[in-house]
Amino acid sequence: MIQVFSTKKNKPHHYGFTELDAKPEENTYGFNPIEFSVSKDGKDWISIYDVPDLEGVLCVDTPYVAPAKQTDEYRTIGIQDGKYLLSSNYDQRELKMTVVLTNAMDRNDVELTYDALQRYLVQREPYWICFENWPQRMYYVKANELAQTHLTDGGFYIDVTFTDQIGMSSSIGTTVNSSYVKGFGNNEPNVGTAYSFTGSNFVVNNLSDVLIDPERRGHPFKMIVEGSSSGKFKVTNKTTGDVIYREKGFSGKFVLDGVEPKLEGQSDLLNTNHGIITLERGTNEFQVENFNGKITFDYSMWWLS
Known part of the structure; x- marks a missing residue:
């Protein structure tokens, strides 16, 4: 059986009406965190929630519907009007997500956590990534940029840009x-x-x-x-x-x-x-x-x- 996401019982989650008195240590937040996992082969997965150095890092946004990017090749034949389609394929495309850290102890904690996030996402070879809001689909990606759009002593706000190598998503498993x-x-x-x-x-x-x-x-x-x-x-x-x-x-x-x-x-x-x-x-x-x-x-x- 393929296990994509963490098996932890107390994952970060949005607080509900029954948790009005929830405490910070109970892993509740004012938004719905989106879990994501990475894998080299599409079989063995590592969730962000299972990386100790990334505790407190949460994904707040992913591509809701990844747009297809189609590339077509045409040829003009003689003096015929128009052009004729020779080939068509789905090209590489960009996928973006946003992650935050809000509970850092100090600036050193912020810097070390950002460094751990970079080690987790930036690799020489492409890998598969799966987002919880599309849990049956995986994308073959490379992380191009971890933009530090907002960084303070208390946390950070990072925009991550991936290149989807295939231009389509694949099912997890067959x-x-x-x-x-x-x-x-x-x-x-x-x-x-x-x-x-x-x-x-x-x-x-x-x-x-x-x-x-x-x-x-x-x-x-x-x-x-x-x-x-x-x-x-x-x-x-x-x-x-x-x-x-x-x-x-x-x-x-x-x-x-x-x-x-x-x-x-x-x-x-x-x-x-x-x-x-x-x-x-x-x-x-x-x-x-x-x-x-x-x-x-x-x-x-x-x-x-």
Whole structure:
């Protein structure tokens, strides 16, 4: 199980009507602090609340809806009017958050805490960050600037600017752990979603804002096939037209890992048609031929905001 945020019981929180007599040591504030965590691999996370040197540092603002930044390439063909779209991608973008420290003992405490915050956020390599107000989404970022917009002997007010390297957010975890995929604003249909199937006809719901494309976009994607086939095993995404098939029979575990097919962990490319599988936004209708067993789709969701 992936644990993103702190497991502490007494996290900083906004005081409620039942806490009118709350004391400072009871971790109550006049606003709603937003917890955030960072991770190098998207699996092991460190919450700001679990860093002793950052006690009292609170996030007061994050991007409510991160704006997509689209970059398009066009070409003029002959003397035809207008231009034609050659390619389109989502470019890097800036994300900003604001953090404060209000209970410092003295100037030395302020300086040491700012230094600890810098060590926590500024790294040579990009890393994943997750904000509590969008808890199923993570962003691949580098911190560019920790602007000291207000610094006193009692605390500080810091604006942090990140560069989102990918330009989209990714789900925390994959479809094999749907608790990290489902959530507020994640395109969930009214009907339930499933990602493991035993029949020959089924529907895969891609809740992303984009096509899942392991070949051209490099999206992590696995189709895990467990069972047996007497030969001419074939999987077709009727929505996209993608097809992968294997003429020879097999028994065991066949995995399409991105663009590489494997049988029992060994490359199986020469026994297939070199096909790939992509997933269109929304519903994808699949048909499976000459197979008895289970097929599981394991991939991350991608969203614009």
